[in-house]
Amino acid sequence: MANERLVTWICHPDDFLPEYVDKITEQMTERWAEPCARHGFAFRFISANELVPACDERPRLWHDGVDLLRTRQAYIVDDVSGDPQATHFLRGIYRAIDASDSVLLNRSLVGPECLERDKLAILARASTLGVRVPKTVALPFGRYARKGLDVVRKEIGEGPYILKAREMGIGFGVLKLDSYEQLRAAVDIASQTGQSYIVQEYLPNKGDLRVAMVDGKFAASMLRSPAEGAYLANITQGGSSSANPDVASVLGDVERIVADLQAGYLCVDWLLTDDGPVLGEWGTAMAEFSSMPEPARSQLADAFFPWVGRLLSEPAPASVA
DSSP states (O other): OOOEEEEEEEEEEGSSSSHHHHHHHHEEEEEEEHHHHTTTTEEEEGGGEEEEEEEEEEEEEEEEEGGGGEEEEEEOOOOSSSSHHHHHHHHHHHHHHHSSSHHHHHHHHOOOOGGGHHHHHHHHHHHHHTTHHHOOEEOOSGGGTTHHHHHHHHHHHHEEEEEEEETTOOOTEEEEEOOOHHHHHHHHHHTSSSSOEEOOOOOSSSSSEEEEEEEEEEEEEEEEOOOOOOOOGGGTTTTTEOOOOHHHHHHHHHHHHHHHHTSSSSEEEEEETTTTTEEEEETTTSSGGGGTTTTHHHHHHHHHHHHHHHHHHOOOOTTTO
16 A cells, blocks of 8 residues: 555534634644645645545545545544534544554554543553642533532542543633532533533642653653633633743653653643642644744654654554555
């Protein structure tokens, strides 16, 4: 099967307003164009609603009458959504690609796929490595959600709290709650969404430190800081960023995480509290270089594309070759 030096980002735009999607798509395309060309790659976005995964003698992914899996290329699949049915479909696309001989860049670690996106799974795994994590409680589903409140009180106390979906990103739907009364009302609302939520202790912090590792080596870093009076550091939520802050305080823990996961590519986020760094989460290829300020953006791109090239040059697994 022929290789293509092509990175295809399969996105799911239906959770956001069209003007927001257009803005982010334009910005990312602009920031991907130059490093892609410099490293001999092409790049494209395809909306998940244009795709149909299938299987006969091998996995297929149909797009406008063409099976995208007929050639070997690299993919990033945006596989989280606020819509549970859309999530299942996105995971179908993800798994069809993962079963093929193409390269799924989300799968940059060894272990169950939940370790790529599930905040509860990430923190549970990290805690077994001796990494400091925030106190976290997963809420039961639907009408049973309030059963988690007693555990929240026991584990975390009377607040303040952070309520967030277990598998969403970019600060979407993250709510700070100052009291148990506010939490109880927010849980009643969250329980009707069809999503799984966690409650965490709110940790005052100076910002969010991201450390990017490629092939086990430090590639770049970024410090994201919330706007004055805000609590979210995500750039999409109004935060600001600076390139290549010092990572000495967390690098040992990052290297331990990367070694444990055998991760080829991983971005690890830390909350910088007055008591020291606390793990926020980590991400694989969806935590890519375009959100970083220069020169960190170019540094990470210059590590990312050679890594993708090496993956494409490796022989396909015997079961799908």
